[in-house]
Amino acid sequence: MGKWNLRNYVETIKLSVHFTRTYYLSLFLAIIGVFVITIVLFLFILLIGSIPISIFYGPFDEVFDVFDFIGDTMSEVNDVEAVGIVLFAGSALLAPFLIAIGALFGIGQEVFEGGTATAEEALLWYRQKFSRLASAGIVQFLIIIIPIGIEYIFATWYFGNQMPDTTTLTFLVFIAALWFLFSSGMLSMVFPSIVDGIPVFSSIKHSIKLTWKNSGAVFSIWSTFSSLGLLLLGPIIIQEFTDVILLTDQVYDLYILASALVILLLLLPVYVLSVSRTYLLISDPNIKEEQETHTEGSQ
Amino acid sequence: MNPANTSHRMKDLEVISDPNTIKVLFDKIRALIVFKYLVNQEMTVKQLADAIGKNPGNVLRHIERLKSVGLVQQVRTEKTTTGIVQRYYRATAREYRLGIADMIQANGAMRTYAKDRLRNMVLGLESYGVIIPETKMDDALVILEQLFERENQISSQLTIINAEFWNSLSTHQQEDASRLMREVMIMRDKEYLKLTEKWCTFVMSFMETNRGEN
Numbered sequence: 001m002g003k004w005n006l007r008n009y010v011e012t013i014k015l016s017v018h019f020t021r022t023y024y025l026s027l028f029l030a031i032i033g034v035f036v037i038t039i040v041l042f043l044f045i046l047l048i049g050s051i052p053i054s055i056f057y058g059p060f061d062e063v064f065d066v067f068d069f070i071g072d073t074m075s076e077v078n079d080v081e082a083v084g085i086v087l088f089a090g091s092a093l094l095a096p097f098l099i100a101i102g103a104l105f106g107i108g109q110e111v112f113e114g115g116t117a118t119a120e121e122a123l124l125w126y127r128q129k130f131s132r133l134a135s136a137g138i139v140q141f142l143i144i145i146i147p148i149g150i151e152y153i154f155a156t157w158y159f160g161n162q163m164p165d166t167t168t169l170t171f172l173v174f175i176a177a178l179w180f181l182f183s184s185g186m187l188s189m190v191f192p193s194i195v196d197g198i199p200v201f202s203s204i205k206h207s208i209k210l211t212w213k214n215s216g217a218v219f220s221i222w223s224t225f226s227s228l229g230l231l232l233l234g235p236i237i238i239q240e241f242t243d244v245i246l247l248t249d250q251v252y253d254l255y256i257l258a259s260a261l262v263i264l265l266l267l268l269p270v271y272v273l274s275v276s277r278t279y280l281l282i283s284d285p286n287i288k289e290e291q292e293t294h295t296e297g298s299q
Numbered sequence: 300m301n302p303a304n305t306s307h308r309m310k311d312l313e314v315i316s317d318p319n320t321i322k323v324l325f326d327k328i329r330a331l332i333v334f335k336y337l338v339n340q341e342m343t344v345k346q347l348a349d350a351i352g353k354n355p356g357n358v359l360r361h362i363e364r365l366k367s368v369g370l371v372q373q374v375r376t377e378k379t380t381t382g383i384v385q386r387y388y389r390a391t392a393r394e395y396r397l398g399i400a401d402m403i404q405a406n407g408a409m410r411t412y413a414k415d416r417l418r419n420m421v422l423g424l425e426s427y428g429v430i431i432p433e434t435k436m437d438d439a440l441v442i443l444e445q446l447f448e449r450e451n452q453i454s455s456q457l458t459i460i461n462a463e464f465w466n467s468l469s470t471h472q473q474e475d476a477s478r479l480m481r482e483v484m485i486m487r488d489k490e491y492l493k494l495t496e497k498w499c500t501f502v503m504s505f506m507e508t509n510r511g512e513n
Contacts, residue, residue: 015382106356112384113344114355121356128360197363280384284376287384 004217008281012221016273019111020266027269029119030107034100034126035264041096049092083149090145091138098137099130102191104268108276109195125195135200136190143204144183148176185222186211192279214282221278225271232259232267309393309465311457311477313370316398320368328353329361333370337390340466341374344386362388370395393459393477399447417443429506442501446494453488454481 020027053069070089077085106125111117126133155164155172164172189210193203211218230237235246236256247255281287315321324330328351336342336350344362348355365371370391377385399413421431421439431439457480459465465473485491 011382106360110356110359113359113386114348115345115383116355118354118356121354121360124356124360195363197367277384280376280386281378284373284386287376287378289378 004214004220004282008217009220012274012277012281013224013270015277016270019117019273020269023111023117024269026117026119027104027107028265030104030117030122031265031268033119034103034122037123037126038096038100041099042093045092045096049089080153083153087142087145087149091141094141095134095137098141099126099133101268101272102129102133102137102194104272105191105195105276108272109192109280111273112277112280129194132194132200133191136194136203139200139204140184140187140190143187144180147179147183151176151179181223181226184226185219188218188222188275189279189282192276192283196279196283210279210282213285217278217282221271221274225267225274228267229263232262309389309459309462310391310455311459311480312394312396312451312454313392314396314398314451314455315370317368320370321397323364323368323370326361328357329365332358332361333365333390333395337371337388338393338395339470341387341389343388347388392455393473396451398451399444414440424502427506429502431505435505439501442494442498446491446498449488449491449494450485453485453491457481457484 050065070085073085103122103126106129107117107122110121151172163169187204187207189207190203193206194200198206236252236259238244239246239252246252315324324333331351332347336347342350344355344359347362348358351358362371366373366388371388372391373386374389375387377387379385397413399417417440418436421436421443424431457477468476
């Protein structure tokens with residue numbers, strides 16, 4: 001890939017929006033399909049996880065009480081153990097969602113390589129790449145979250161039971177958020193690599209290598225969509241973590257639902273297509289621009 | 300025909316001995332993709348899908364499986380005037396053969412298949428008056444296995460260096476060039492010549508015996 005420029009960026013976003021509109025029904029059905037399976041899988045993992053816990057600590061009234069149990073346990077254990085619980089429980093519970101997102105990249109590649117999209121294919125990618133997508137998702141989660149966990153352990157060790165002052169707290173949150181955004185961007189090419197047939201650990205290396213060589217391409221796309229996501233989630237974050245009240249209770253609940261739907265049904269497909277195209281462009285350093293004479297029978 | 304990327308050289312012959320690779324090729328669509336289309340030319344997923352009459356997503360997943368076992372490689376990427384990114388794929392070799400020796404070393408059905416195939420070849424010599432008795436059948440199979448293995452080894456070292464020129468040749472020219480070049484390579488190999496001599500002596504000894512009996 002030559003130098004990533006504004007034209008490539010605009011073209012990628014424009015085409016992704018265009019294809020999202022063209023194949024919206026397929027993409028919509030694919031998203032619904034994979035997320036239905038994901039929720040079933042999530043509940044299954046929750047059920048499986050709650051069985052041994054309920055044997056040792058008494059039965060739960062309902063399966064979701066396992067979250068209360070995890071919360072209570074975390075408040076009782078030391079910081080290192082708490083981070084361990086987050087890593088373990090987070091990996092297990094997030095895996096189904098990560099497979100679902102990963103499977104959508106199969107459709108992304110299909111759109112740009114095949115010029116079409118079918119909802120059924122997402123489910124086939126889900127089945128074909130299940131273990132690789134799950135493993136890659138968990139490894140990504142750990143790479144992103146472990147340094148934040150280490151920061152948390154060091155901060156609690158340093159400050160003890162005292163709450164750090166606002167400046168320090170802001171700094172710590174800023175560092176954690178920066179790492180979260182940077183590492184997520186750096187690993188944004190993992191799922192397209194998995195779909196491309198690269199094994200899990202090679203995909204992680206491949207994504208980092210691609211980002212290193214094409215940081216402009218990867219981060220311009222990543223920062224666009226993470227900014228849009230943050231913009232949508234901004235009012236929720238502000239209301240949840242500060243004393244500022246932006247929306248009344250009723251509007252707030254509606255806003256949460258609306259922003260979740262916008263992210264899932266609009267932002268996610270455009271993001272998947274943008275990342276898929278970027279991957280196809282940057283994964284071949286010798287990519288050529290097609291001449292007019294070649295167009296016949298190509299697409 | 301589009302020029303191929305010179306960094307992805309095509310082998311003249313590839314010996315398939317890995318059971319996983321053979322299993323991948325048991326699928327009819329995958330076999331069609333490799334043996335009918337990609338050994339002859341580089342194609343995009345869209346072009347393959349149109350040629351086979353399957354949906355591109357399905358073809359893409361097959362290509363991914365074929366890539367994972369090293370039968371297909373991506374040779375170049377092209378950005379179309381409409382901004383679409385097209386990847387061109389091609390087979391890693393012009394011809395594929397099953398590695399008899401490795402198959403015989405394997406277990407189960409594959410071993411039986413390979414042994415039966417060699418055995419049937421030897422039995423077929425009867426039409427030329429060469430009748431190999433059952434007591435000598437194992438000897439025949441061992442020599443033949445070594446001979447094929449060596450031939451495959453030599454032929455699989457041949458590489459098509461000028462892919463662009465190769466693609467401009469007709470199928471007959473490609474086949475002739477390949478045959479001539481393989482002959483040159485195997486006739487220069489001492490081990491192959493020694494095995495050929497051994498095989499010829501073996502076959503001729505039974506031909507004479509049979510003639511004597513008749």
